[in-house]
Amino acid sequence: MLDLHCHILPGIDDGAKNLEVSLELLAEEKKQGIQAITFTPHFHPNRIELDEFLAARQHSYNKLMEAPGVSDLGIKFKIGAEIFFSTKLNELDLDQLCYTDTNYVLIELPTDEKPYGLTHTLIDIINRGYQPILAHVERYPYFTSDPTRLYDLIEKGCIAQINSGAILEGNKIVMKYIKWGMAQLISSDAHNMKKRKPNLKDAYALVKRKFGEDYVDWFEKNARDVFKGRYVDMPDPKRPKKILGMWL
Numbered sequence: 001m002l003d004l005h006c007h008i009l010p011g012i013d014d015g016a017k018n019l020e021v022s023l024e025l026l027a028e029e030k031k032q033g034i035q036a037i038t039f040t041p042h043f044h045p046n047r048i049e050l051d052e053f054l055a056a057r058q059h060s061y062n063k064l065m066e067a068p069g070v071s072d073l074g075i076k077f078k079i080g081a082e083i084f085f086s087t088k089l090n091e092l093d094l095d096q097l098c099y100t101d102t103n104y105v106l107i108e109l110p111t112d113e114k115p116y117g118l119t120h121t122l123i124d125i126i127n128r129g130y131q132p133i134l135a136h137v138e139r140y141p142y143f144t145s146d147p148t149r150l151y152d153l154i155e156k157g158c159i160a161q162i163n164s165g166a167i168l169e170g171n172k173i174v175m176k177y178i179k180w181g182m183a184q185l186i187s188s189d190a191h192n193m194k195k196r197k198p199n200l201k202d203a204y205a206l207v208k209r210k211f212g213e214d215y216v217d218w219f220e221k222n223a224r225d226v227f228k229g230r231y232v233d234m235p236d237p238k239r240p241k242k243i244l245g246m247w248l
């Protein structure tokens with residue numbers, strides 16, 4: 001298993017507050033059977049300059065890599081970022097924000113209103129050669145109230161990521177996304193050992209029970225392809241239909 005969205009780097013965002021917590025999170029990832037991780041600290045283009053963020057991220061990454069025992073875990077590491085959506089992304093060089101040696105960029109959207117310029121900014125990013133991964137797509141009311149909005153973005157080339165915690169909570173829309181083929185990646189989005197800890201193993205076990213082993217194999221293959229920078233071969237999702245007030 002691979003975890004491609006987590007906040008394990010120490011002292012850089014609202015995730016691991018120090019090295020001690022980072023090491024606890026990494027030990028838990030190992031216990032969960034995780035073989036590769038992409039660290040994705042929050043980057044907010046309207047709040048911090050790109051160079052400043054990159055320097056802070058490198059410092060935090062070096063600190064974790066130099067900590068005793070980390071290189072013995074047998075986990076492969078890459079770095080990326082969870083980029084907060086802004087139309088400013090059209091002007092920003094995203095190369096250094098991609099998952100290491102890939103063209104994948106993890107993008108988080110606002111949780112209140114559908115942001116202005118969402119579709120055209122994402123299309124621009126795709127046209128520039130990047131592949132957007134939309135973070136935790138179960139969180140956005142403008143997708144959950146009308147999942148065809150997410151469907152249309154997946155059709156345009158976006159990848160949809162769901163959180164393992166939402167699967168374990170039995171989040172209804174997450175289950176529907178999986179059924180419709182509208183989620184391609186499962187990640188932990190782990191922040192700490194209390195409320196948001198690494199839990200991919202249990203989430204995959206639940207997906208296996210509810211949907212079958214083929215789904216688990218497919219999610220794992222997608223994660224491997226993204227980590228290695230390969231194209232994710234996605235079957236066409238099913239376009240959700242509203243029948244008697246219910247999305248089916």
Ligand SMILES: [Fe+2]
Nearest residue numbers: 005006082189
């Ligand atoms: Fe996150």
